[in-house]
Amino acid sequence: MIRWILFIIVYLAMGLYTLQALRSGTRFPWVYFLYMAVALLILGNFIYQFSWAEEGGRVLSRPKSYAVGFLLAILTFNLITILFLFSEDIFRLIFAAYHKIGGKSDEFTLPTRRRFLSLMALGIASIPFGALLYGMYRGKYRFRVLKYNLEFKELPEAFHNYTITQISDIHSGSFDNREKIEYGVSLINEQKSDVLFFTGDMVNNKAEEMLPWKELFGTLDAPDGKYSILGNHDYGDYYNWETEEAKVQNLEDLKRMQKEMGFDLLLNEHRYLQKGNDKIALIGVENWGRGGFKKAGDLRMATAGLEKDVFRILLSHDPSHWEDRVIEDELHYHLTLSGHTHGMQFGIEIPGWVKWSPVKWRYKYWAGIYEELGQYINVNRGFGFLGYPGRVGIWPEITVITLKKKGMA
Numbered sequence: 001m002i003r004w005i006l007f008i009i010v011y012l013a014m015g016l017y018t019l020q021a022l023r024s025g026t027r028f029p030w031v032y033f034l035y036m037a038v039a040l041l042i043l044g045n046f047i048y049q050f051s052w053a054e055e056g057g058r059v060l061s062r063p064k065s066y067a068v069g070f071l072l073a074i075l076t077f078n079l080i081t082i083l084f085l086f087s088e089d090i091f092r093l094i095f096a097a098y099h100k101i102g103g104k105s106d107e108f109t110l111p112t113r114r115r116f117l118s119l120m121a122l123g124i125a126s127i128p129f130g131a132l133l134y135g136m137y138r139g140k141y142r143f144r145v146l147k148y149n150l151e152f153k154e155l156p157e158a159f160h161n162y163t164i165t166q167i168s169d170i171h172s173g174s175f176d177n178r179e180k181i182e183y184g185v186s187l188i189n190e191q192k193s194d195v196l197f198f199t200g201d202m203v204n205n206k207a208e209e210m211l212p213w214k215e216l217f218g219t220l221d222a223p224d225g226k227y228s229i230l231g232n233h234d235y236g237d238y239y240n241w242e243t244e245e246a247k248v249q250n251l252e253d254l255k256r257m258q259k260e261m262g263f264d265l266l267l268n269e270h271r272y273l274q275k276g277n278d279k280i281a282l283i284g285v286e287n288w289g290r291g292g293f294k295k296a297g298d299l300r301m302a303t304a305g306l307e308k309d310v311f312r313i314l315l316s317h318d319p320s321h322w323e324d325r326v327i328e329d330e331l332h333y334h335l336t337l338s339g340h341t342h343g344m345q346f347g348i349e350i351p352g353w354v355k356w357s358p359v360k361w362r363y364k365y366w367a368g369i370y371e372e373l374g375q376y377i378n379v380n381r382g383f384g385f386l387g388y389p390g391r392v393g394i395w396p397e398i399t400v401i402t403l404k405k406k407g408m409a
Helices: 002-025 029-049 062-101 115-137 178-190 207-217 244-260 319-326
Strands: 144-152 162-167 195-198 226-228 263-265 269-275 278-284 311-315 335-338 348-350 354-356 368-372 375-379 397-405
Touching: 002 029, 002 062, 002 115, 029 062, 062 115, 144 368, 178 207, 178 397, 207 244, 226 278, 244 263, 319 335, 319 375, 335 397
Parallel strands: 144 397, 162 195, 195 226, 226 263, 278 311, 311 335, 335 375
Antiparallel strands: 162 397, 269 278, 348 354, 368 375
């Protein structure tokens, strides 16, 4: 209760400060009355969702995620406005103190805030505010296809120009627009790759979240098959299950559902992709993540009996596994495909110039292609979204990788 009271006091104080900027910057009273109504509505919804609404575990439900998204948007607007105008308020206070100490207080009035500064502050603050709203409305479904060519001298000749489509982090429990998801699925099929890989997190908490989308994702197709692995959310670890048996059954239901959709789920095991007399090995491990994340991935089990000199592709959900275990492993994994980070669903990417997201402070390998010791990893930015119900600058991704044998045209 004390935390809620402190939060409400700080929120209202920020709102009142911003309201002063609105009053200085605009002569239309309806603008600041509208701001007050919206700010109070957002606050009320947030309090309701996190006090009385149904508790669904550690992963935010759809209503809670929107409550967080709108709160984040208005807090960002308020904070930028406050920071921008704070320096002027300091100047006004110093100016007032100077006149008071100089004995001129009788003829002094505190300078009024300059209107153009208020307008400038509000204009600058409206940019991230609008971006966060855009991210919730359109950005989360702004699918893009990223294509890479990777050369390997060890690649068998029959697999020269072999194409892979990778998707990751579907998070079906967050979806709220079937038309957009249908478009995303059709975009995957339009790539017409030889093989399709899904690198984990099909749901947020429960297998049943995938039921409305099962038939749609079952239409995904690739000549050499569809292969998948589990991500940390697929185990149901973030939900308050009534019994351990219910949690175990949930995972079994998800495994069965993936099979019914046509995915070959790899659980610390491997397969071979064959073309004529040439083959490459596909290794899939369960989730292994640094810190408190589940560590069920087992490279030794997955590669037991694997042919020694075969070209290797590893599916591992969390890129921290690649950094902590795979790079220095005694086996050489030519290509690893991961996801998990979502690129934090927020950042700035301008090809050839800038690539930044706050998630880089947690994950060294957080989005795109990286190379270490002659081994490559692609960290997919994710198909879906989680928590904040949107994306800003880090758009949902479908990856297409073309394998090439070095020296062949």
